[in-house]
Amino acid sequence: MGPGTRAQGAPAGGNVVPPPLLTSLLAPDAGDRADALTVAGRSLSREELLGAAGAVASRIAGAASVAVRAEATPETVVAVVGGLLAGVPVVPLPPDAGPAERDHILRDSGAELVLGEDVPVDTAERGSWSGPEADPEATAFVLYTSGTTGAPKGALIPRGAVAAGLDGLAEAWRWTAEDTLVHGLPLFHVHGLVLGVLGALRTGCRLVHTGRPTPEAYAAAGGSLYFGVPTVWSRVVRDHAAARALAGARLLVSGSAALPAPVFRDLEALTGQRPVERYGMTETLITVSTRADGERRQGSVGVPIRGVRTRVVATGEEGGIGELEVAGPTLFSGYLGRPEATAASYTADGFFRTGDIAALDEDGSHRIVGRASTDxxxxxxxxxxxxxxxxxxxxxxxxxxxxxxxxxxxxxxxxxxxxxxxxxxxxxxxxxxxxxxxxxxxxxxxxxxxxxxxxxxxxxxxxxxxxxx
Structure with missing residues (x-):
């Protein structure tokens, strides 16, 4: 590391075996309830979810990859879990994707089937799946991310990365089976799908997906843990009654972009607590977060989660500020079919170049202060x-x-x-x-x-x- 580099997080500790992804989901003593999973007003128990997903897994076993039109429905969750059970990489399709974007994703990913179209997905169906758990290094998802130029690239997300990221956040947020998670985020990217669905399934907590993230729906859900993006929170604070209804929640989490200072202040004033901000990308999952028991400061996204290392490589323009680079078990395994782009995204010693400009506060907290690219x-x-x-x-x-x-x-x-x-x-x-x-x-x-x-x-x-x- 050069003199312009500041680092945070644990040093490399040898070869760490990634945890299996489905252990908690399939645990025989996992708690169950009729409304363990509610999406847009429709509920499933964990047993019902696994039965329907088992039927999907039986149909798609051996496929190279499958796509799913990721609408906010229980069928989407069943399809995703079915793919994970079968060890088949899942390619979420944005439900509002135009024909050009959809065709690119299907063609680029090589998805052989679209679940819900080519393969039936029925929440009332029951099937049993007894296949072995796929290797943690195997791909769980191909998530398409918009770069600064050209068509979206498919990021290969390993199963072990998902598990490691969720376990790290469960520790940071004290996220347990006693929580009720509420959000209304789209199910085709990291925030809504990986954190917002698999996180609930892995911790065993109840999930309420509101369909749309309206202030009224958030207020009525009665959650202990809420996920939102700044646009959601800005709408919540404009509805004072809805915001005050969240006062009983344990944690309000904001991500995907910086939370404006007025929204941060209004959330504190109306709910009695400061929101938690976190940082991540499709390629890295969530790597840095304010902890549930840590200081919550506007503009700070906290410290690395367990196993993650970060460093800020100074640009020379201003001391202490530079490009944020990340290493650890939550990183993707590369861009599908683009070895040059994959190689260019990593440093020689294995850190991922995020392209975001960050600063480290004296206590090690990170502040994201800009984007290396304007595009x-x-x-x-x-x-x-x-x-x-x-x-x-x-x-x-x-x-x-x-x-x-x-x-x-x-x-x-x-x-x-x-x-x-x-x-x-x-x-x-x-x-x-x-x-x-x-x-x-x-x-x-x-x-x-x-x-x-x-x-x-x-x-x-x-x-x-x-x-x-």
Whole structure:
């Protein structure tokens, strides 16, 4: 480590065997109740979930990978658990994905079947599965993540990484079977699916997925542990009655983007407690978090969870601030079919380059202070690659140039704004065009028409020179 590097977390301790993923889920003494899992008002017991998932596992055993349209339904959970039981990698499909995005994910992942379409998924069906637990190094999920350019890449998430991450968070948050977890987050990424579903199944706690993360639904759920993104929490604090109804909760967790200071303060004022913030990426899962018994400071995402090591490699521009790099058992095993991209994402000594700029406080807490690239937009809890939206815009015959940026927005964190050079097309037509080709949440909220984009001598658009809206 050079003089500009500060590190946190435990040092490497030899070869650590990753824990099996399904041990807690399949434990014979696991507690059960008729409403152990509730999604959008429909409930299943753990026994019912495992029976339906066993039927799915029997049908897909031996497949290279399977996809599931990850809607907020009990069927999605059954399909995912069925894939995990059978040891078949699961590829979640965003339910609002346009045909181009869906086709790319299916083609790139090589998913042989779409559960719920090619293979029936019935919560009332019962089947038994007695196959062996897959190796912890085997892939549990292929999660597609938006980079700064081009189409999404498939991140290979090992089963052992999921287990290690959830166990580390259970320790940090004192998360037990006595909790009731409440959230309404999408089930096609780490926050909603891995933390928000598998976390509940692994700890044995009750899960209430509200379908949509509305303040009213959160208030009515009666949870002890709540997950949300900043957009959710900003809406909660605007509904004072709903926010006050969360006063009995043990932990309010925020992630996926920085929680604005006013929302942090309002949550404390209305609920009587400060929220817990945490940090992670698709490629790393959740690596850093404020602990349940630790100090909760606005802007701080806490310290590494068990087994994770972090370091901040200073840029030289400002002391103590630099790119955050992460190592440990929660990391992905690479980008599917992209060895060059995988190699480029790691340092020579095995740390993952997050691309986020961080600072370490004196007590070892992390603050995420920016993004190394300006082209990754965090809007409403989603990470959206500007390049992907630009490519969609350029597919329209009337568009000759496009540049997409994220601009500050009080509700979404950032809103997606496109600058385009086009002829004979309206703003609404272009917004609808992108929404029809990509996930709806990736559409631009506003479009500015220009005669030409500012470019450098190499012809690359200069986004910092784009005019204000």
């Amino acid at each position: 990754l937009i965090k809007s409403g809890g989603y990470r959206v690659g500007a390049g992907e939206v630009e490519n969609a815009l350029l597919d329209h015959p009337a568009v000759s140039e496009a540049a997409v940026v994220g601009l500050p927005h009080e509700d979404l964190g950032q809103e997606i704004v496109a600058y385009v050079v086009a002829d004979g097309v309206s703003e609404r037509a272009l917004i609808d065009f992108v929404a029809g080709h990509l996930s709806v949440h990736k559409r631009p909220r506003r479009i500015r028409f220009l005669d030409a984009l500012p470019r450098n001598a190499m012809g690359k658009p200069q986004k910092k020179l784009l005019p204000p809206l």
